[in-house]
Amino acid sequence: MTAQQTGSSAPTGGDSLVALENVDKWFGELHVLQDINLRIRRGEVVVVIGPSGSGKSTLCRTINRLETIDKGAISLDGQPLPAEGKALAQLRAEVGMVFQSFNLFAHKTILENVTLGPIKVRGIAKAEAETRARELLDRVGVGHQAEKYPAQLSGGQQQRVAIARALAMEPKVMLFDEPTSALDPEMIKEVLDVMVDLAKRGMTMVVVTHEMGFARTAADRVVFMADGAIVEENTPEEFFGNPRSDRARDFLSKILTH
Numbered sequence: 001m002t003a004q005q006t007g008s009s010a011p012t013g014g015d016s017l018v019a020l021e022n023v024d025k026w027f028g029e030l031h032v033l034q035d036i037n038l039r040i041r042r043g044e045v046v047v048v049i050g051p052s053g054s055g056k057s058t059l060c061r062t063i064n065r066l067e068t069i070d071k072g073a074i075s076l077d078g079q080p081l082p083a084e085g086k087a088l089a090q091l092r093a094e095v096g097m098v099f100q101s102f103n104l105f106a107h108k109t110i111l112e113n114v115t116l117g118p119i120k121v122r123g124i125a126k127a128e129a130e131t132r133a134r135e136l137l138d139r140v141g142v143g144h145q146a147e148k149y150p151a152q153l154s155g156g157q158q159q160r161v162a163i164a165r166a167l168a169m170e171p172k173v174m175l176f177d178e179p180t181s182a183l184d185p186e187m188i189k190e191v192l193d194v195m196v197d198l199a200k201r202g203m204t205m206v207v208v209t210h211e212m213g214f215a216r217t218a219a220d221r222v223v224f225m226a227d228g229a230i231v232e233e234n235t236p237e238e239f240f241g242n243p244r245s246d247r248a249r250d251f252l253s254k255i256l257t258h
């Protein structure tokens with residue numbers, strides 16, 4: 001730990017687990033991320049919300065370097081994100097990502113989906129990886145499905161496997177990009193329950209979602225984005241109850257009326 005090293009220059013990002021500092025990104029003419037400053041503390045749960053096209057997915061993707069940035073700096077646990085090679089593979093292992101579509105390997109069993117990363121990337125022995133995978137699958141409620149293939153599971157079950165797969169890498173932070181938006185309504189709760197449990201266990205999480213119930217229950221902070229910028233950030237109570245900007249008020253009035 002470096003906390004006692006007073007007087008020395010702070011590592012990038014200071015005390016934050018994830019730190020974005022003055023981040024800008026363009027897609028051609030489109031200024032998709034505009035001077036983003038965001039620090040995420042260890043154990044913090046941040047919900048990112050905002051209109052379609054505001055840059056939420058792009059923001060997530062820069063944190064595990066699926067997208068590069070044009071200006072500014074991003075650090076994970078005090079280290080700048082590596083650009084390439086082995087260090088980048090290591091970073092990807094430390095940043096778990098769950099997308100809207102489940103992205104499981106169709107030709108591998110549920111158990112194989114969860115053990116693949118730990119065996120290949122972490123170098124963990126197969127038996128140990130399987131024991132750990134079964135624990136994680138039990139935890140997300142699909143332990144009895146371990147020998148099946150993804151297509152034999154419901155969308156909600158597949159998404160819970162995707163969460164278990166990410167957790168199997170023992171990530172420092174988990175990014176969720178609209179993890180429930182492709183699911184039938186009756187399956188949304190079972191996935192959100194797993195996420196709430198993860199939050200309670202102290203996982204650091206960045207969650208793009210419009211699920212207000214989740215935000216109110218689990219988020220420490222809501223970050224509202226519009227047109228590539230962070231317009232407002234606050235506790236869920238304040239943000240939903242008393243939005244300050246016209247953009248946020250307008251957005252909330254739209255999502256609350258349907």
Ligand SMILES: Nc1ncnc2c1ncn2[C@@H]1O[C@H](COP(=O)(O)OP(=O)(O)OP(=O)(O)O)[C@@H](O)[C@H]1O
Nearest residue numbers: 027028030032050051052053054055056057058059
């Ligand atoms: N690879 C790309 N090349 C060019 N433009 C892109 C690319 N990816 C995203 N964009 C554009 O960047 C903007 C932000 O996209 P992004 O996917 O981050 O938005 P979002 O907030 O996640 O939206 P949604 O709520 O619809 O998922 C959009 O205008 C999108 O069309």
Ligand SMILES: [Mg+2]
Nearest residue numbers: 056057058177
């Ligand atoms: Mg998106």
